[in-house]
């Protein structure tokens with residue numbers, strides 16, 4: 001490891017309380033090497049109840065400090081002290097520490113062994129977690145989302161955004177169906193996102209093509225639907241369902257519901273206003289006859305795939321003692337989830353991390369947290 005010699009300039013900036021936001025590439029503020037024994041004494045009196053003497057968090061939402069980088073620990077403590085990082089208890093505690101205490105305690109915890117990987121951190125994959133949660137849906141929708149029950153929609157290959165919004169609508173009661181509202185009542189956001197990821201990743205197969213309509217007669221009417229649902233019923237929009245290869249009975253029932261007010265949606269209602277039952281059967285037949293195609297999942301589904309992006313900063317480069325980027329391996333799941341949500345929601349401010357966190361869904365965050373929690377610290 002390269003020795004870091006603090007320059008006068010950096011020390012002067014520190015003394016001036018330079019509150020500039022750290023970036024992954026900016027060198028960490030240099031400090032004189034801390035006194036490990038003195039740091040231990042501070043840890044024993046002020047930190048041990050939550051971080052242990054070895055730095056292992058004593059609760060699921062308390063980060064491990066053992067083996068963390070000095071530069072990062074200093075940066076975090078100074079963040080609490082100056083208020084750029086908010087946490088009532090830590091802000092209070094760290095305000096009671098002198099500059100020397102901070103230095104010493106960072107040196108102490110960095111010198112401790114990192115906690116090991118969390119046992120049973122989880123499956124760390126939205127699709128795999130969704131598959132497990134979707135077993136209760138199989139009787140009606142098929143284990144892979146290809147339903148064989150007339151009147152019940154297939155879910156395989158549908159947009160994850162659409163599947164999620166449909167589940168949320170049943171849960172909120174804005175979409176009414178006695179069966180489905182019961183099915184989703186107890187599902188939380190992460191579980192619904194996981195299930196959506198699972199069904200979206202499955203390959204849709206054709207349904208029974210027999211229907212009361214005539215596909216040729218339905219084609220002209222489908223002309224005004226293609227702008228949203230795609231010419232052949234393959235939607236390119238997150239919130240608009242694909243119709244190709246869907247069940248005829250379900251399509252007809254649903255279109256009647258939009259037309260007659262059983263399912264609320266202004267655009268669909270006006271689209272179908274005044275359309276006769278026979279024409280609905282024809283347009284349904286047209287979509288049933290189209291080959292279904294999966295919408296495709298555009299973002300990583302596994303924590304490990306995300307980590308390939310994160311490790312551009314959190315991977316090997318993290319060993320550079322001048323960088324503030326922390327080690328994530330072996331941190332508790334609940335702590336990582338909280339940290340990522342704090343970045344996403346702007347409660348914890350760091351421009352690089354906010355940009356990374358912004359597009360993450362709750363389920364993505366869960367999978368990433370489970371992945372890193374399950375990794376052995378290097």
Ligand code: HEC
Pocket residue numbers: 042043046047048049050051061062063064065073076077085086087089090093094105326338339
């Ligand atoms: C009451 C429990 C408690 C005590 C006591 C406590 N901490 Fe913490 N510590 C936490 C929690 C909870 C967090 C996570 C806060 C957050 O989300 O920002 C944390 C975060 C930290 C972090 C940031 C770690 C990271 O990965 O970002 C550092 C560094 C830290 N504590 C050091 C200390 C030191 C040094 C002491 C003693 C002077 C101390 N803590 C005492 C609960 C505690």
Ligand code: HEC
Pocket residue numbers: 133134136137138139140141151152153154155163164166167176177179180183184195241254
């Ligand atoms: C007892 C049978 C049954 C079970 C079990 C069931 N569903 Fe359904 N599901 C239906 C029916 C019927 C519909 C059509 C309801 C309507 O007209 O709104 C439906 C509709 C849906 C839709 C809307 C599809 C679309 O194209 O708009 C989604 C999403 C969905 N179900 C997800 C699930 C999930 C997730 C589970 C498991 C947690 C589940 N369902 C369990 C019968 C079932």
Ligand code: HEC
Pocket residue numbers: 153221222224225226227228229239240241242243251254255263264265267268271272283
């Ligand atoms: C302006 C865009 C738009 C147009 C044009 C449009 N739709 Fe839709 N359609 C939607 C959206 C958005 C939804 C999802 C609404 C919801 O969440 O209830 C939808 C839902 C549907 C559904 C329900 C599918 C399911 O899986 O539950 C059917 C069936 C449907 N449309 C048929 C049609 C037909 C037939 C036409 C042409 C006559 C048409 N749509 C025109 C936007 C459109």
Ligand code: HEC
Pocket residue numbers: 022023024063075076306307309310311312313314324325326328336339340348349350352353356357368
């Ligand atoms: C451009 C570099 C960069 C990238 C890419 C990056 N990070 Fe970070 N990350 C940082 C820096 C710098 C910090 C320290 C910020 C601070 O002090 O709040 C950080 C902090 C964190 C923390 C807080 C750790 C703790 O102990 O409190 C978590 C969690 C995290 N990153 C996760 C991720 C994940 C997950 C990804 C990928 C989706 C990612 N990061 C991508 C630079 C990066």
